[in-house]
Structures are given as C-alpha cells and as structure tokens.
Amino acid sequence: MFHLFHREMVKKEREFMKAIQNLSIARSGLNLQVLANQKLVEGIMDSLVFALEAKDPNTQGHSLRVSRMAEATAKHIGLSAEECEQVRLAGLFHDIGKIGISDTILLKEGPLTDEEFEEIKRHPIYSYRILKPVDPFDNVLRGVLYHHENWDGSGYPYGISEDKIPLPAMIIHVVDSFDAMTSQRSYRDPMSNESALEEIRNKVGTMYKKEVAEAFLDAFEANKIPVRDRFREFAGENHGSVKNFVFPYV
Numbered sequence: 001m002f003h004l005f006h007r008e009m010v011k012k013e014r015e016f017m018k019a020i021q022n023l024s025i026a027r028s029g030l031n032l033q034v035l036a037n038q039k040l041v042e043g044i045m046d047s048l049v050f051a052l053e054a055k056d057p058n059t060q061g062h063s064l065r066v067s068r069m070a071e072a073t074a075k076h077i078g079l080s081a082e083e084c085e086q087v088r089l090a091g092l093f094h095d096i097g098k099i100g101i102s103d104t105i106l107l108k109e110g111p112l113t114d115e116e117f118e119e120i121k122r123h124p125i126y127s128y129r130i131l132k133p134v135d136p137f138d139n140v141l142r143g144v145l146y147h148h149e150n151w152d153g154s155g156y157p158y159g160i161s162e163d164k165i166p167l168p169a170m171i172i173h174v175v176d177s178f179d180a181m182t183s184q185r186s187y188r189d190p191m192s193n194e195s196a197l198e199e200i201r202n203k204v205g206t207m208y209k210k211e212v213a214e215a216f217l218d219a220f221e222a223n224k225i226p227v228r229d230r231f232r233e234f235a236g237e238n239h240g241s242v243k244n245f246v247f248p249y250v
C-alpha cells in the first residue's frame with residue numbers, strides 16, 4: 001500500500017516539475033518575442049525620424065537635439081525618470097507628422113499663403129496619428145499633439161491655453177523654439193544663443209509657461225542643456241544616431 005502511494009507521489013512530483021519547466025520555456029520564449037517586437041518598433045520609429053530628416057534638410061539633427069534638451073529640462077524641473085523618458089520620446093517624434101505635408105509647402109522658400117500655413121499647422125495632428133498605434137498609454141502623444149500650443153491660447157492646432165496644455169508639450173515648445181531660432185535657414189542667419197534666450201524671456205506668459213521657461217533658462221545657465229555646440233560632449237560618440245533610443249511601450 002505504502003509502495004503504491006509512494007510511486008504515485010513520485011509520479012505527481014515529476015509531472016509538477018515538468019509543468020514548471022514548460023512554463024519557464026514558454027516565459028523565455030515570450031520574453032524573446034517581446035524583445036523582438038520592441039526592437040521592431042524602435043527600428044520603425046528610427047526610420048521615420050530618418051525619413052523626415054531626408055525629406056526636410058531643415059530638420060536634420062533637430063529632432064534629436066529637441067529630444068535631449070527637453071529631457072534635460074524635464075530633469076531640471078524634477079520630473080520622475082518615467083516622465084523624463086516620455087518627454088524625451090515626445091521630443092524625438094514631435095515633428096514626425098511633417099512627413100504628411102507636401103514638399104511644395106514644407107520646402108517652400110518664400111512666404112506661405114494662408115492656406116499653406118493652415119496645412120503646416122496640422123502637422124502635430126499628423127504626428128499624433130502616426131504615433132497613436134505605438135503609444136497605448138497616450139503619454140508621449142500628449143507632448144506631441146500640443147507642442148505648438150501657446151500659454152495664452154494663441155497657438156495651434158486647437159488654441160488651448162494655460163494648464164490645459166500638458167507639461168511635456170510646454171517643455172517641447174520652449175526647446176523647439178530655441179533650436180529653431182539658433183538654426184540656419186535659407187532666409188536668415190541663426191540667432192545667437194543669448195538672443196534666443198532673450199526672446200524666450202520676452203515671451204514668458206504669452207507663448208511659454210513661466211515655470212518651464214524659467215527652468216530651461218536656469219538649466220542653460222547651469223550648463224545642463226545639450227545645445228548644438230555642446231551636443232557632442234553630452235551625447236558622446238553616438239550624437240548623430242537615434243539608434244540608442246529605447247522605445248519602452250511595447
């Protein structure tokens with residue numbers, strides 16, 4: 001009797017161990033699949049940034065610089081590591097919707113007609129639509145969709161104001177403006193860092209949220225903002241590639 005009972009116990013124990021082993025194999029297979037999916041999404045998003053930069057030479061390096069400057073500002077404000085990461089990604093992809101704007105408008109050298117400008121103003125919506133399928137938590141999307149909204153409600157595409165504008169969008173707005181002002185354009189020379197900072201100071205309360213603009217100016221003063229001329233020292237050897245960016249939402 002005891003013999004039979006013992007044999008049954010050993011058999012059950014073996015079955016149990018086998019089940020645990022199978023679960024472990026299934027889990028490592030799942031982890032590999034998650035990693036493969038994550039790599040795929042990262043690759044697709046990198047390609048979109050490269051595609052935008054190939055289409056519009058004005059944006060070359062802009063997305064990466066905005067991304068890093070926005071992240072540094074978010075850190076200076078004291079946001080959590082997760083929020084800083086979301087701000088960084090929103091900065092990287094904020095203008096991705098320009099892919100949807102026709103070349104004749106996007107690359108036009110002269111002044112835009114009202115109709116053409118209306119189309120340009122839709123690019124945050126296009127960015128949102130492109131990113132929506134890969135950001136199920138919407139956190140990055142909020143930074144992207146509202147990055148041209150002004151604190152006083154005079155921005156686009158919706159004209160929302162003050163604290164209705166999400167903080168990540170307000171951060172991107174400041175650093176995006178700074179990078180645009182200090183960039184070469186076919187119709188003007190770049191502004192100096194000092195003039196661009198002065199311009200930001202003058203637009204606090206109209207374009208920019210006070211606390212965000214002040215944090216950016218303060219972080220700049222403290223040498224914590226990776227602006228164009230300091231970019232290499234902040235970003236190391238990989239400053240020209242988006243390959244090191246990790247997309248955590250898959």
Ligand SMILES: [Fe+2]
Nearest residue numbers: 094095147148
């Ligand atoms: Fe934009």
